[in-house]
Structures are given as C-alpha cells and as structure tokens.
Amino acid sequence: MNPLVGGAVIVLLGAAAVLALIRLVRGPSTLDRAVAVDMLLAVVLAAVAAEATLNRHTTTVPVLLALALVGFLGSVSIVRFSAREGD
DSSP: OOHHHHHHHHHHHHHHHHHHHHHHHHOSSHHHHHHHHHHHHHHHHHHHHHHHHHHTOOTTHHHHHHHHHHHHHHHHHHHHHHHHHHO
C-alpha cells in the first residue's frame, strides 16, 4: 500500500464528510438534510471500499451492499414522506 495514496484518500473523504456534516446541521429544509445524509453515507461507502481496495480483501463487499441498500431505502422513504407532506 502506498502511504501517499492512503493519505490522499483520507484527506479527501474527510473533507467531504465535514462538508456533508455542515450541510446536515445548516440545511434549511428537511430535503437538504436528507441529501446531506445520503452524501455522508456515500462517503462512508467510499471509505469502506477504499479500505478494502488498499488492503486487497473482499470480505467487506457484503457490508457495502447492505449499506447501499439501507441508504437507498432511506432515500425512497424520505421522498415518499415529503411528497405526502406537500399534498
């Protein structure tokens, strides 16, 4: 594993997570916060995938699939809830 690549990945994913947390706290609407949570989940997925890639193991693939499914179902439920709320 190249330490330069690992450090760059940590810095970039950390910056993305901080920006998502700022939007989560400051978001004026519920949908802004929902997008921030989705982005934070995407950052976590990318971090787990990067860790699996850098360490060359495939044992985390089921974890990635489960997190992606939970994120998708959460996004769909938030959209359905806010669509009903707008009527």
